[in-house]
Amino acid sequence: MADKKGLIYFEDGEVIAESGDVRVYLMNDELFLEIGPGHTLWALQSEITDYITQLSDLPNGDVLEIGLGLGIVSRYILTFSKVASLTTVELNPNVIATYNQIKDRLYDVNYLKATKDKQHIILNTDGLEYMFTTKYRYDFVFLDFYDRIDEDTMPLIKDMANGCRRVLKPGGVALGWMDPHTPEEFIKEFEAIFPIKN
Numbered sequence: 001m002a003d004k005k006g007l008i009y010f011e012d013g014e015v016i017a018e019s020g021d022v023r024v025y026l027m028n029d030e031l032f033l034e035i036g037p038g039h040t041l042w043a044l045q046s047e048i049t050d051y052i053t054q055l056s057d058l059p060n061g062d063v064l065e066i067g068l069g070l071g072i073v074s075r076y077i078l079t080f081s082k083v084a085s086l087t088t089v090e091l092n093p094n095v096i097a098t099y100n101q102i103k104d105r106l107y108d109v110n111y112l113k114a115t116k117d118k119q120h121i122i123l124n125t126d127g128l129e130y131m132f133t134t135k136y137r138y139d140f141v142f143l144d145f146y147d148r149i150d151e152d153t154m155p156l157i158k159d160m161a162n163g164c165r166r167v168l169k170p171g172g173v174a175l176g177w178m179d180p181h182t183p184e185e186f187i188k189e190f191e192a193i194f195p196i197k198n
């Protein structure tokens with residue numbers, strides 16, 4: 001994946017965090033998260049502008065997030081004054097390990113500042129299992145556990161949406177990350193599911 005200057009993150013970037021087969025690269029002041037042996041890109045810092053638009057003013061109260069990735073969204077959610085707590089569920093322990101290696105660096109990023117003191121619980125488990133077993137309830141749930149929206153990921157997205165209905169407090173809202181690169185045929189299906197309002 002080349003950027004506007006023709007640079008490729010895994011050739012021209014620097015690995016700044018690594019655990020197992022998870023690597024975080026830095027290139028042109030942007031972070032890139034790669035999981036697995038085949039240079040599969042799972043998250044990039046530049047997506048923050050889309051996240052800001054989609055999350056709008058929804059994060060509030062007790063928030064549940066499924067999928068840590070680079071932790072960009074976690075840290076953005078924690079900047080909301082009306083957010084009391086954030087629980088992030090992440091399946092891959094190596095992703096949590098790389099986040100722990102880069103998290104101090106994120107305090108230097110303008111839109112991720114002023115979050116040091118807020119409670120951030122990171123759990124290493126499967127998001128679906130968590131939602132169907134936890135006794136906790138949430139005001140806002142954000143799903144971002146997929147690297148694309150298509151016929152392979154849609155069944156799990158629907159299962160997770162059902163899990164959201166279980167963990168939302170009355171009046172709570174759940175949103176799934178709408179990847180701007182989603183093929184047209186899946187956009188309608190996705191938009192029929194989210195937002196979920198309890």
Ligand SMILES: C[S@@+](CC[C@H](N)C(=O)[O-])C[C@H]1O[C@@H](n2cnc3c(N)ncnc32)[C@H](O)[C@@H]1O
Binds near residue numbers: 043067073095127147
């Ligand atoms: C697209 S990334 C999340 C990007 C993140 N929003 C950020 O700010 O960088 C998706 C993450 O979800 C995790 N994941 C995948 N399946 C999961 C599951 N079933 N439960 C919890 N986390 C999962 C992946 O390991 C990956 O870290």
